[in-house]
Amino acid sequence: MTNNRKRLAVLGGVLLVLAGAGVAFAAYLSTGTGTGETTSTVAVNSTIKPSSRGTALYPGASTPYTVTINNPNPYPVKVVSITASSSAAAGTCPAGTVTSPGLTNPPGTIAPNGTADYTLTATMINDPDNSCQGKTFTMQLDANLASAAG
Structure with a gap:
């Protein structure tokens, strides 16, 4: 025993x-429950600035001109469109003397905090007022941009 x-x-x-x-x-061994939290950024609007004027216009003529669009956001964006526009009055030269058709879906993206150039076309009407000679024509442009984060 x-x-x-x-x-x-x-x-x-x-x-x-x-x-x-x-x-x-x-x-x-154990388990746990809880939550996580983060925030999203707020999109900052881009700006459009002229970068080249093209050649001098005359009745019925067209010329390419270039604008620069900036992307102040921390992510890449794609330009969806740049709206069509016509010129503002230039002194006694009437508004609408010069037109620009805008752009839709131009190629490429704008890098985070970067810029890109876009070429548009300006056309002077066939019968502008005589007071339009030697004027600088300003056209309001608006760009629609979308996130291109991939």
Whole structure:
């Protein structure tokens, strides 16, 4: 019987060690719940500035001119369109003497905090007022841009 007791004592000891290890192992397992949080940026509007005027216009003539659009945002954008426009009055020269058809879906993107140039066409009407000679024609342009984050 002594051997049986020894065996039982050893077996009991092993079982106690294994049970303790199981409790210790289980003590490292857990689950958790909670939330995460972040915010989104607010889009900053771009600006359009003239970068070249093209050649001097005369009745019925057209010329390309270039504008620069900036992207002040931290992500790339694509120009969806630049609206068509006509000139404002230039002194006594009437509004609408020069027109520009605008652009739709020009190729390329504008890098974050970057700029890109776009070429449009300006056309003088066939019968402008004589007071339009030597004037600088300004046209209001609006660009629609969309995120090009990929």
